[in-house]
Every structure is written in structure tokens, then in C-alpha cells.
Amino acid sequence: MRYILSNLILVVLLTNCTSENNNKLQIATASNMQFVSKKLCEAFTQETNIECEMIVSSSGKLCAQIISGAPFDIFISADMKYPEILFNENKTLGRPKIYTQGKLVLWSLKDTLFNTLDILKNNNVKHICIANPVTAPYGIAAAETIKKKFGNTINQKIVKGESISQTNQFILSKAADFGFTSLFIVNSDFLKNKGKWIMVEDSLYQPIKQGIVTIKGDRVKLAQQFEQFILSEKGQKIIDPLNN
Incomplete structure (x- = not known):
């Protein structure tokens, strides 16, 4: 018998750090990336002194929350479908980029x-x-x-x-x-x-191309720094060992 276990558990992981300007980026991250994203947030904070807070759920639910106005700055998805939906809804600063293949x-x-x-x-x-x-x-x-x-x-x-x-x-x-x-x-x-x-x-199965995108909002410049960090050699050196 097939059934759906419906009780949603949202895991909120906080990355503790000191921010000179008290700007805290809200990082919406797909569940499969929660441990990697924590490492990325810690490394990014160490390099930039910008504080990060992670909100973890399924990509589809995070996408729906962003469309409904959730104040997230970055969306780290487990695919490209949902970031593309946000782009088409005019919620993003630009087109999503592939940061890894799951x-x-x-x-x-x-x-x-x-x-x-x-x-x-x-x-x-x-x-x-x-x-x-x-x-x-x-x-x-x-x-x-x-x-x-x-x-x-x-x-x-x-x-x-x-x-x-x-x-x-x-x-x-x-x-x-x-x-x-x-x-x-x-x-x-x-x-x-x-x-x-x-x-x-x-x-x-079809290739799992995972996308990242910056969400429009008050912290887009800081969010762009985070996106660029993930796509950089430093960011990829954190991601790649956990995907091999």
C-alpha cells in the first residue's frame, strides 16, 4: 500500500558568526544539501564576516515559500526546475546557475x-x-x-x-x-x-542538475557574494569531495 507520510519537518540550522554590519543572509537550502551548505556558510562567513542562517526543506516547498514572499536571499536547490520557476516569476536577480550534479x-x-x-x-x-x-x-x-x-x-x-x-x-x-x-x-x-x-x-534516472539563484530583496549584493563563493574554486572544493 502506497502512502505519503505528511508531517513536514523543517530543520533550521544556524551558523554562528560575528557580522560587523549585522547583516544575516537567509539561505534557503534543499534538504540534500543541508550538511554541505553548513560547511559553505561557515567558510563564507570566515572569509567575509557575513552571517548566514539556513532554512532547510524540500526544493518544492522552499520555492512555494519564496513565491509567497518568504524573505530568503539565496535558494540552493536540488534541481534546476524550481529555480527556473522563480526566475519566470520574476523573483530572482538573474537566471539560476548549476553548482553541482547530484x-x-x-x-x-x-x-x-x-x-x-x-x-x-x-x-x-x-x-x-x-x-x-x-x-x-x-x-x-x-x-x-x-x-x-x-x-x-x-x-x-x-x-x-x-x-x-x-x-x-x-x-x-x-x-x-x-x-x-x-x-x-x-x-x-x-x-x-x-x-x-x-x-x-x-x-x-535523469541527471540531477542542482541550481543556485539570488532572490530579489534588500541584501542582493551580499547574496551575490554568497552565490559567487559557491561557484568559485573555493566553494567547489567544499562541494566536490562530498559528491564523490
């Missing part, structure tokens, strides 16, 4: 040995968690993978979290036997030694 993994904390996706056909596997494809780009990639690899044969095992964050919680709590998440998550300092994961073949 990678999908299958992850489990159960005591099960596996090295291929075929483990999901096992009768002992009861629950496979994916992020909601309606709002979460990695949920779309997971749904594409399942459809291409298994057709409809394991659909009865699928449960959905509202975002990658909630999907990760179900995996970590072992409420789900397996789950599809981002390589950025399992490579993070906090989770890199937990459970077992395998990379999903990129031929099974």
Missing part, C-alpha cells in the same frame, strides 16, 4: 548485505522509502529508478517522506528497510559511517 544512492541501516538494487525484490524487504516526487527532486530520481528497474513490481513496498530529510529519518530509525537518498547525505561528517549504501547507476 548523485542518487540506496542506503540502509539494517544488517543486510547487498551490492545491487535487486535486494529490493527480496520478500524480507517490506518498506522502501523515497522522498515525495511532487516536491523533492531526489524523490523524482528515486521514482524513475524504481520504474525503470522494476516496473510496478515493488510499488506496494514504497513509502514517501515529505523531503530527503524525512526519508533519512526513516532510514536511520530503521522504520524503512531501505531508502533512496543523496550521496551528499551519506558522505556527510555526521552520517558517513552509518549503515551501508551503494551508488545508483546514473542511467536509471
Whole structure:
């Protein structure tokens, strides 16, 4: 039976730093990027003395909040679709830019040995968690993978979290036997030694091109500095090791 687990959990991560002008950038970041974005915020603050506050949720929900007037300065998305929507809604300073290409993994904390996706056909596997494809780009990639690899044969095992964050919680709590998440998550300092994961073949899902865009507002000059930092060599040196 397929169902959506609907209780949304917004994770707010604060990066503590000192700002001479007390200008705090509001960084809306996709759930799969929460740990990477924290590192980026810390490095950016150290270099510029500009304080950052992170608001973490699914890309679709963050996009909807920005359209509704949420005072965010930067949108770090898990795809290009939602930043493009904001551009078309005249909410951004310019067109979004690709800052990385995401990678999908299958992850489990159960005591099960596996090295291929075929483990999901096992009768002992009861629950496979994916992020909601309606709002979460990695949920779309997971749904594409399942459809291409298994057709409809394991659909009865699928449960959905509202975002990658909630999907990760179900995996970590072992409420789900397996789950599809981002390589950025399992490579993070906090989770890199937990459970077992395998990379999903990129031929099974559309490329996950992740975009960043500056939102129109009172702090656009500071926000542009942050965007440029992420796209710079320094920013990419923080991102790349967690995506390989």
C-alpha cells in the first residue's frame, strides 16, 4: 500500500558568526544539501564576516515559500526546475546557475548485505522509502529508478517522506528497510559511517542538475557574494569531495 507520510519537518540550522554590519543572509537550502551548505556558510562567513542562517526543506516547498514572499536571499536547490520557476516569476536577480550534479544512492541501516538494487525484490524487504516526487527532486530520481528497474513490481513496498530529510529519518530509525537518498547525505561528517549504501547507476534516472539563484530583496549584493563563493574554486572544493 502506497502512502505519503505528511508531517513536514523543517530543520533550521544556524551558523554562528560575528557580522560587523549585522547583516544575516537567509539561505534557503534543499534538504540534500543541508550538511554541505553548513560547511559553505561557515567558510563564507570566515572569509567575509557575513552571517548566514539556513532554512532547510524540500526544493518544492522552499520555492512555494519564496513565491509567497518568504524573505530568503539565496535558494540552493536540488534541481534546476524550481529555480527556473522563480526566475519566470520574476523573483530572482538573474537566471539560476548549476553548482553541482547530484548523485542518487540506496542506503540502509539494517544488517543486510547487498551490492545491487535487486535486494529490493527480496520478500524480507517490506518498506522502501523515497522522498515525495511532487516536491523533492531526489524523490523524482528515486521514482524513475524504481520504474525503470522494476516496473510496478515493488510499488506496494514504497513509502514517501515529505523531503530527503524525512526519508533519512526513516532510514536511520530503521522504520524503512531501505531508502533512496543523496550521496551528499551519506558522505556527510555526521552520517558517513552509518549503515551501508551503494551508488545508483546514473542511467536509471535523469541527471540531477542542482541550481543556485539570488532572490530579489534588500541584501542582493551580499547574496551575490554568497552565490559567487559557491561557484568559485573555493566553494567547489567544499562541494566536490562530498559528491564523490
